[in-house]
Amino acid sequence: MNRAENRRGCGRDDGRRPPPGTNYLFDDIRKRNRGLKLFNTVRGCFRTLNFTNIFEGFKGYHRRGWSTMTQCVECGADLTLHADLEVGEIVDCTTCGAELEVIDVEPPVLEKAPELEEDWGE
């Protein structure tokens, strides 16, 4: 198979010149290799890590905290959320000052918090 045939086989026989450095002959092989590499990586991870470690990792995520990014539902600004987020908690948008209620944590979902009511308090 010459290069022209290969180009035709790839549906690129439209007379346009491929970008410099393109070698379609090996594209399929590369794709296969990439897939295999991913498969091996995942398999390797599962072989070297046990499920206890993975579980502990997730627990650590919750405890130690990695901040999460989301967007303010009021002004659309980026919002960094702290790690130990709780459903029902209120976070303030540092850009527009809106009070936002946490509706879900994984992934974080925010809604505009209800307005203050007369009988709220302690």
Next chain:
Amino acid sequence: MTLQVGILYSRIRRDEKLLLNELRERGHEVEKIDVRKQAFDIQEAGEAFDDLDLVIDRCLATSRSLYATRFCEAYGIPVVNSNETAEVCADKVKNSLALEAAGVPTPATKVAFTKESALEAIESFGYPCVLKPVVGSWGRLMAKIDSKSAAEAILEHKATLGHYEHKVFYVQEFVDKPGRDMRVLAVDGEPIAAMARSSEHWLTNAAKGAKTEPFELDDEALELVEKASDAVGGGLLGVDLMETGDSYTVHEVNHTVEFKALNDAVDIDVPGAVVDWLEEKAQSEADTRSMEVRA
């Protein structure tokens, strides 16, 4: 003893978060119950209430707190605080009556239902005096009345606000406190910690930005806290006192007490102490129930 604890809430404040963290760190199972999502059945408890040893009422809205605690008791689940305590503390009139009946010094108070009788009550105290909403918190809608014209204006406004509760006029003598009052967090009358809240404003609520510092309770204050707690039915309470020269007066007892400001002000682990008490409470409730079953 690992507990199954339900927390009634509609908003997780820092106070609730402190409690949640403490409970979880001790290995207790926590069921967060958002009261906005519940439809309380008068015949049987919903799924969220299954197998709970104890429910903690942390509702932000007083109206919800009163009904939700009532339902918990109807379902046979111990609740902190009890509906009885919530009913008394939620309403300033009931609160004052309970303190007075228990012999706890509390500011002189009169309640009137019309603008005219309210004005008479205000005039009887003289100026300044204080007009408070019967249900409310964080120092909102509190009025220090300095003159008759101010009184007339405020009464007029309250009468037209709409809600019937604003037509219950709770008039109180003005206590000339020394720029601060005290908040005591107590469990069944036993103080966990206390702080003084200072402000140049006549309102010294932490929610209004008052400065807080630890406060050492003397014997008289300790006794008053215990009596005030008993007067409203006990539980996890915030007892507010004012200094009156050589003594104190208790102006309020709060039933869904916030303690984040107190936790910041004192060296005591406040949520830890609260959870200690909750564990004891759950244990004693369990013991009582098992004795009843045996009997």
